[in-house]
Amino acid sequence: MSKKAYIKALANYIPEKVVTNYDFEKTLDTSHDWIVTRTGIETRHMSRDDESAYDMAMSAINNLKLQGIDLSEVDGIIVPTTTKEYIFPSTATLIQNALGLKNCFTLDLSAACSGYIYSLNTATSLIESGMCKNVLVVATEKITKDPNPEDRGTVILFGDSASVALVSAREDDGRGIIAMQMKSEVREDIISLKASGSAFPITPERMDNHEHQIFMEGSEVFKIAVTEFANSMNQVLEKAGVSLDQVALFVPHQANIRIIQYVAKKSNFPIEKVSLIIHKYGNTSASSIGLGLTEAYHEGRIKKDDYVLLTAFGGGLTWGSTLIKWA
Ligand code: UT7
Numbered sequence: 568m569s570k571k572a573y574i575k576a577l578a579n580y581i582p583e584k585v586v587t588n589y590d591f592e593k594t595l596d597t598s599h600d601w602i603v604t605r606t607g608i609e610t611r612h613m614s615r616d617d618e619s620a621y622d623m624a625m626s627a628i629n630n631l632k633l634q635g636i637d638l639s640e641v642d643g644i645i646v647p648t649t650t651k652e653y654i655f656p657s658t659a660t661l662i663q664n665a666l667g668l669k670n671c672f673t674l675d676l677s678a679a680c681s682g683y684i685y686s687l688n689t690a691t692s693l694i695e696s697g698m699c700k701n702v703l704v705v706a707t708e709k710i711t712k713d714p715n716p717e718d719r720g721t722v723i724l725f726g727d728s729a730s731v732a733l734v735s736a737r738e739d740d741g742r743g744i745i746a747m748q749m750k751s752e753v754r755e756d757i758i759s760l761k762a763s764g765s766a767f768p769i770t771p772e773r774m775d776n777h778e779h780q781i782f783m784e785g786s787e788v789f790k791i792a793v794t795e796f797a798n799s800m801n802q803v804l805e806k807a808g809v810s811l812d813q814v815a816l817f818v819p820h821q822a823n824i825r826i827i828q829y830v831a832k833k834s835n836f837p838i839e840k841v842s843l844i845i846h847k848y849g850n851t852s853a854s855s856i857g858l859g860l861t862e863a864y865h866e867g868r869i870k871k872d873d874y875v876l877l878t879a880f881g882g883g884l885t886w887g888s889t890l891i892k893w894a
Pocket residue numbers: 596597598601602605606680719720721723784785786787788789792821822823826850852880881882
């Protein structure tokens with residue numbers, strides 16, 4: 568019998584420190600009202616100075632272990648992140664070492680805010696091909712270090728966190744990850760983070776010009792996001808022969824509440840069936856969908872046989888969806 572991939576266990580890690588919109592009012596020409604109205608964000612969490620992306624990843628993994636989840640049979644680790652520990656060794660290999668796993672491959676995956684979807688879809692393909700049985704997807708982002716602290720258009724958006732999913736093989740009875748979609752397109756003119764790439768060594772001049780930090784033409788990104796969100800959702804549903812009406816829970820990437828509201832309204836999807844976390848955590852890049860999925864799951868919002876739709880859009884540009892029939 569062929570194998571299907573399914574999500575066996577989920578856990579999050581949220582750093583303790585809360586940064587409010589009022590905190591930004593002290594240093595920037597901004598206001599709580601502007602941020603809430605234009606983005607939906609009320610607070611975001613920030614990691615400690617001495618807490619790296621790897622540390623947050625391990626904290627999320629420890630939260631998974633506290634649920635009694637055995638990780639000794641993990642044979643693949645994928646770490647979607649834009650804030651990896653080092654160029655190499657990969658963050659995934661550091662995690663492998665910490666878990667003492669011998670028969671395991673590791674991969675850091677660069678797909679910005681679509682990283683969780685790209686990783687789930689990669690894990691699914693590896694499982695369906697028979698290459699792996701248990702893949703740990705560990706999204707981790709210390710992204711609050713990346714915007715220009717003086718740029719009110721970006722710095723207010725981001726939060727740190729980590730989220731882990733254990734994706735495992737099961738006999739195919741129609742449940743599990745049933746359809747996937749991914750696409751990319753270069754638009755460095757509207758969103759980029761070029762620092763430390765081989766074409767973009769960090770120099771004192773570039774640092775003075777804030778060129779090593781996140782650049783985003785927010786309103787241009789917004790316009791493409793709403794279109795491609797809807798396209799990606801429709802394509803993955805069509806592949807599976809499932810209608811949007813049948814979806815019990817939608818977990819979108821959380822960059823801006825207005826993107827989510829627009830997409831929900833346009834497709835006539837009830838907002839009550841969306842996992843919304845942006846007000847608490849802001850845009851947490853690759854971990855965002857993991858946070859929303861894990862919180863909804865632990866709140867009892869997902870039952871066996873429910874269709875759960877995950878859709879991301881982010882820097883690159885990258886976008887994609889995963890459709891799950893919950894096992
Ligand atoms: O996750 C990866 C993908 N990223 C996204 O999907 C992000 C998509 N874009 C967005 O979420 C929104 O475009 C933003 C939240 C980034 C910006 O919101 P916006 O409504 O598109 O604002 P805008 O950039 O068009 O700026 C409108 C005005 C400008 O002032 P002027 O030029 O009209 O005088 C900005 O300078 O709002 C100003 N502004 C602010 N005002 C107060 C920008 N940021 C702020 C701020 N506080 N924090």
